[in-house]
Amino acid sequence: MSGTLVSVTHVRNAGQETNAAPPYRAGAQWSPEDTATLLDGLRNGVTLEDLAATLQRRVTAVQARCKNMLPPTMKMVPRAEADLVLREQLATDPDYDVEANLDTNTRRKWNAERDETLIQGWDERRPLAELVTELFASEIDIAGRCIRLGLAEDSLAVVERLGCASGGALDLRCRMMRDRAAASVWVLVVDGLPEGRHVSLHTTRNDARAHLTTLTSAETPAGTITATVAQRAIGSPHGPVDTVDPETQPQHQPRST
Numbered sequence: 001m002s003g004t005l006v007s008v009t010h011v012r013n014a015g016q017e018t019n020a021a022p023p024y025r026a027g028a029q030w031s032p033e034d035t036a037t038l039l040d041g042l043r044n045g046v047t048l049e050d051l052a053a054t055l056q057r058r059v060t061a062v063q064a065r066c067k068n069m070l071p072p073t074m075k076m077v078p079r080a081e082a083d084l085v086l087r088e089q090l091a092t093d094p095d096y097d098v099e100a101n102l103d104t105n106t107r108r109k110w111n112a113e114r115d116e117t118l119i120q121g122w123d124e125r126r127p128l129a130e131l132v133t134e135l136f137a138s139e140i141d142i143a144g145r146c147i148r149l150g151l152a153e154d155s156l157a158v159v160e161r162l163g164c165a166s167g168g169a170l171d172l173r174c175r176m177m178r179d180r181a182a183a184s185v186w187v188l189v190v191d192g193l194p195e196g197r198h199v200s201l202h203t204t205r206n207d208a209r210a211h212l213t214t215l216t217s218a219e220t221p222a223g224t225i226t227a228t229v230a231q232r233a234i235g236s237p238h239g240p241v242d243t244v245d246p247e248t249q250p251q252h253q254p255r256s257t
Helices: 002-009 032-043 048-055 059-068 079-092 098-106 112-123 128-135 139-148 155-162 169-182 205-215
Strands: 184-191 198-202 226-233 241-244
Touching: 032 048, 032 059, 032 079, 032 098, 048 059, 059 079, 059 098, 112 128, 112 139, 112 155, 128 139, 128 155, 139 155, 139 169, 155 169, 169 184, 169 226, 184 205, 198 205, 205 226
Parallel strands: none
Antiparallel strands: 184 198, 184 226, 226 241
């Protein structure tokens, strides 16, 4: 066992973090494939630096994952030494239950308590980095939960309120969403108007929704009008579609003449 520990001890200095740009998958959720790659590397004496490069994460992120794979009784093990202890556990116990430790240490299943913490953090505009640490969840996971709880419309709204790690997975997703929005138009389709179907193009979703208010009035019978706003990028027939309830839209007040 001592040979295994010695073979990876030199990584302590080689794996020091720098101020370089974060790896491509910084902040991304750990997949089952990532976990399998990490465990296989640990069992075969792969250095932390090489594992971090393979997984496209920081060395400190790999160390943190190793610590979460240790039993709760070993929570006092320093993060920088977690991989050494975990290598020993894997080598001496063929039935070592990594998944059970992850469930306990990372609280991977969302529950009422975690949701309450997230909602409070949202209300207080706590930085996403703090919530990642407190909730043991990735930025992507937290953003998705915010959307499912109705706190945010999309990932852009989450980042606008809570921020995110520059260069991380959530940051990349938001950049792609912004790029798509810049190359998109919003198509407003309204049925049930006296003059028949209305179709118009708009530069933003809000513009489309605002135009809807100019087409309806307070006298419009309830339930007679249906409206959708669809995002369409150039060259793509697919994109998100919002069903808009005209009755919830602010009514347009015509100017007096």
